Amino acid sequence: MTGTRTLGFETLQIHAGARPDPATGARQTPIYQTTAYVFRDAEHAAALFNLQEVGFIYSRLTNPTVAVLQERIATLEGGAGAVCCSSGHAAQIMALFPLMRPGCNIVASTRLYGGTVTQFSQTIKRFGWSARFVDFDDLDAVRDAIDDDTRAIFGEGIANPGGWVMDVRAVADVADAAGLPLIIDNTTATPYLMRPIEMGATLVVHSLTKYLTGNGTVTGGCVVDSGTFDWSASGKFPSLSEPEPAYHGLKFHETFGALAFTFHGIAVGLRDLGMTLNPQAAHYTLMGVETLSLRMDRHVANAEKIAAWLEKHPAVAHVTYAGLPSSPWHDRAKEVCPKGAGGLFTFALKDGYDACVRFIDSVEIFSHVANLGDTRSLVIHPASTTHRQLSPEQQIAANAGPDIVRVSVGIEDADDLIADLDQALTRAAGKAAAE
Structure with a gap:
């Protein structure tokens, strides 16, 4: 609609993938709440089932509302295509599923969301897969962890909970040298703050539940494909390079190229x-994505102000936010995510575990929930909740030790949020003195 002009992010987050509904002229993408779709004739149905024609068959596979969301997220990430699914955890399995076989492994960052660590260290063993966890700041350790059975490298762009910023380009270079895909969880950063594909990532995964929807109403996930990886080069990815029996010997990479x-x-x-995403959830996420840039700017501004205030508070031992000049990842954050280091970070209380619990029980505006990326400010004590299943060593490696509180800063008035934190810290200290 604008010739050769490249559209800006703020335009694409509203328009990418969407057209007025051809039947009614509806401007907002409708919720296509249907299970199945009528075929034009028997030949049309056969072509769809043989993957000779693109279209809608059954909503476990494809749905018009979900299709718009897939195109929009792929566009914002700079990818060739995307597949939406039922949750962020489902997206991680969906990303690995075509790559892995029993006996294969992935190399994963030690700084991952606790649920992801559990999924990779425990659950995927049931598929015969395994994970090797290393510090991604130690590139030699990443190289050393790779062997002939490694099929992917997995990290978070901005890690949950600690806000650690990954050097995506450096790890992508290691992955490229080994002929392996790099998978980046971009949930915390979103494509507005970080573009992993431009830095060499092969696949990007999201929990739509968080910032992309932004209002705590949806559980969903997405896998974005860069379209740049040569799945046929090494023979390590037969699901994509070799004949698929279920489709009469079709080879996905040979047939579909960048969209394999x-x-x-x-x-x-x-x-x-x-692991299907339902169309109503897709609709909610589409509406959320329309305001992504506006919300992320406010999340960042609030987080910067609150982190700076917390860093000076006498009850606080340290703050991990990469947007602070004192952070060891501050310079990297300015390069990797120049629009800001996000709205998620942790801080440590000097009085440890008990002080964290008292603090959590004292907040009023902040909500104590196991979520992040909401318009509302959220707080949680990871060691007793989201990272409870991890060993003490794993908790510390993930910056989720017993003295750590995670905050997801919302888009409320920053001074109101500071006042709430201040009273909660004061009450926590007062209860400690009384005890």
Whole structure:
């Protein structure tokens, strides 16, 4: 609609993937709440099932509302295609599913969300897969962890909970040298703050539940494919490079090229794993994405102000926010995510575990919930909740030790949020003195 002009992020977050509804002229993407779709004739149905034609068959696989969301997120990330699914955890399995076989492993960052650490260290063993956790700031350790059975490298752009910023380009170079895909969880940063594909990532995963929807109403996930990886080069990814028996010997990479991973995710992943995103959730997420840039700017501004205030508070031992000049990741953050280091960080209380619990029980505006990325400010004590299943060593490695509080800063008035934190810290200290 604008010739060769490249559209800005703020325009794409509203328009990418969407057209007025051809039947009614509706300007907002409708919720196509339907299970199945009528075929034009028998030939049309056969072409769809043989992957010879793109279209809608059954909503476990494809749905018009979900399709708009997939195109929009792929566009914002700079990817070739995307597959939406039922949760962020589902997205991680969907990302690994075409790559792995029993006996294969991934190399994963030690700084991951606790649920991801549990999924990778425990649950994927049931598939015969394994994970090797290393510090991604130690590139030699990443190289040393790779062997002939490694099929992917996995990290978070901005880590939950600590706000650690990954040097995506450096790890991507290691992955490229080894002929492996790099998978980046971009949930905390969002494509507005960080563009992992431009820094060499092969796949990007999201929990739509967080910033992309932004209002705590949806559980969903997404896998974005860069379209740049050569799945046929090494012979390590036969699901994508070799004949697929379920489709009469079709080779996904040979047939679909840059969209091989995306088509496999729908035609095999969603078909057999069934991790489907429902159209109403897709609709809510589409509405959330329309204001992503506005919300992220406010999340960042509030987080910077609150982190600076907390850093000077006498009850606080330290703050991890990469937006602070004192952070060891501050310079990296300015390079990797120049629009800001996000709205998530942790701080440590000098009086330890008990002080954290008292603080959590004293907040009033902040909500104590196991979520992040909401318009509302949220707070949690990871060691007793989201990271409880981890060992003490794993908790510390993930910056989720017993003295740590995680805050997801919302878009309320920053001074109101500071006042709430101040009274909660004061009450926590007062209860400690009384005891």
